[in-house]
Amino acid sequence: MIIPVTSKPRTSKANKTGTWRSGKKPHFIQKECIACRLCVMVCPEGCISGDKRCTYIADFKYCKGCGNCAAVCPVADIEMVKEEWWRETIS
Amino acid sequence: MRQYLEGSHAVAEIVRLCKAQVISAYPITPQTHIVESLAQMVADGELNAEFINVESEHSAASVVQGASATGVRTYTATTSQGLLYMIEVLYSIAGLRLPVVLTCANRAVSSPINIWNDHQDSVTVRDAGWLQFYAENNQEACDLHLMAYRLAEDHNIMLPVMVCMDGYILTHAYEAVDLPEQSQVDKFLPEFNPIHCLNPDDPISMGVLMGPESYTETRYAIHQTMMDALNVIPGISDEFERVFGRKVNCLIEKYRLEDATQVFVAMGSMVGTIKEMVDGLREDGQKVGLLKVIAHRPFPKKIVYEALKNAREIAVLEKAISLGEEGPLLSDVKSAFCGYGNQPKISGFVLGLGGRDITKKSIFEVYCALAGSQIDVKFIDLKI
């Protein structure tokens, strides 16, 4: 009797770790961005994407709100904001 | 072709004929002659395999685990402390359903250190999820290795197999052995076709973390497979006979059991001595027989019951003991009768530990003890 004891690749995507955030999330201001990609590089979730200047954004389905992107941004174009505040702003 | 070979060399020849592709082992007496032979075959170009010299048995088992997971046929051999050092890898190999074949050149375990034969090493790992077969002689050891690869890689089984052969008594004994032709082996044992393996084209994750919601099912599946193997084995044994022209038993062998009221039960090379004893007692008109247990795991409980149900007195002879309880094989045989009315007397005898000779006198001592009341544990040839 064989039952699966293996997992298929990249299936962790089903796990929406964005629910882990406890009150803070990064706000990509998108004004001073110089497209240095440092925020992409330092994200432990690999959930920040973007291409040209001022296009960078986190995938909040997975972002755990650690804040490293905001801490490393050389032009202070990412700030950690209270999540409630953020929700109000985008709605 | 019949050849006069040392047991270790004969097994190495079988592993060569089975075309093992990755072999890894760590030296430990009395397993060394097997892997030395294989290393020489690789060095001479007679066997196209990677022979990996490792720094421990733990790594030997780990190397064959990694190689098996990558989809190649593997082999390792060990004994005693080496087998105990492998234990956690043995469980892991079975858990990942990898068809590794291992020879255990049975030896006592420390302390005191003792390099001679008994079964305490392999009996200790009987719960690891490996099919476990015990050979009586070198021909059977060879045949069981052929069966081992075939069974392990069967898609209905996909479990590792351990072939146990008594250290020195078989590994270092020269006997005439009928080695098959390559064409016969190729017919019996097709190329290894893994269900899944480590491959960038299908990048699965193996050895994942399982929680309470799914772990139980993996153990159930292994247990169920063991039970299924009891049904699969006879068919493959028949196929073995068709290809190689001789019978191979993988579960049990009955010896003069038909009308026997007194029956010996044993595993491994001591069966040879017991057979002689049975013959002698039969000449004296005693209704004595022998049940050889080959498969310790899966334990063919029903078959054992059927073979023994007419006996009045049963003696289970073992080269191992669950200290503080009784012999493990004794427990298994007793459990085969559980739930049936006509419980015979089932006594347990521990003998041949650490290489102490098992003589006909030893067996006669067991036979004499059978007349008395049921015995849980009696050490034979004890010098205290």
Place this chain on the structure above:
Amino acid sequence: MATELFSSGHTACAGCGQALGARLVLEATGPNVVIANATGCLEVFTSRYPESAWGVPWIHSLFQNAAAVASGVEAALRIKGKLDQVRVISQGGDGATADIGMASLSGMFDRGHDILYVCYDNEAYMNTGVQRSGLTPFDSRTTTSPAGKKSFGNPRPKKNIPEIANAHNVLYVATASVAFPKDLQKKVKKALSIRGPKYIQIFVPCPLGWRHDPALTYDIAKLVVETGLYPILEYQDGKLISVKTIEAPKPVDEYLKLQGRYAHLFTERGKDEIAKIQAIADGNIKKYGLLKEGKEVQKKMAAEKPAEEKIFTTAELSKCDGKDGQPAYFAYNGKVYDISGSDLWADGAHYKMHFAGMDLTDALSEAPHGDEVFERFKAVGVLKA
């Protein structure tokens, strides 16, 4: 997409340096690798059945045998004739590498397998709740090397695994930090270009175990290098071929004070202990020549004062990005250079990797050239610290 080789949805803690490190490694390796992973945080947070974060074939067996399992994978690929197309990586944490897995790692090195071993060094047994390992640093507090009246925490320095690897004649040995991703990825790529055993040890902060703000993972991984406590080294054939130089080493307390695992040192009694840690950093700087180039740079800086001592703030500098008619400036080691009009900096971008308006001090160490090229450009001011 390269990032898909290590997917989101893994269950590492917020700010996990090991998750960051693993993602950076996978981006560098590409898809044609097989990974054998030791037991530990990385294994647990990436492989909870039925999910997996891995986009490459991956196997986990036990705590101490990742190097041996990888050896078997490598042997199998070799006999199948696939070792040219598929590379093998073995990886684990510091405990799996330096303690329980030391023998299997030594065996893998010794046998000369074509395997890259990656050690994610978060300096303790984090998966079991922060116990001391052989790579736990001196005076760091763990649950099994606690600080108390008679103890300042772990009494022993870190084992030097890179030098142990060198003693095995490992072909390529390097250390890296997640704060220098390009350097890390360059080393992984270089390692995979070499056939035989390789070893890379990556500094990966653990916010939970080190008790630091998860937002400081990057800063801490940078400071440990800037203090000299974690020398970033590269050996080939046993020879030290590069070090990440430090221009002006930061005092170790700047690094220590950010982490709860060192909080017990910031007392009257702990002063001497911080001095001992400073001595470890100073010893590294001396032993590995971490300051050598930096001193030359400092000398050069002192010799030529900028013509105009205009002081730029970071924000002012960022505006000089060479776009929309703005001049193109960048900063290096506190000086601001004008690269407007340079063909190599068209539209304010240099090989699509570096951009005007930024401080490129750290980026230079990863460039194929040194600071000598800056002599061609005009210094226009200094960057406000």
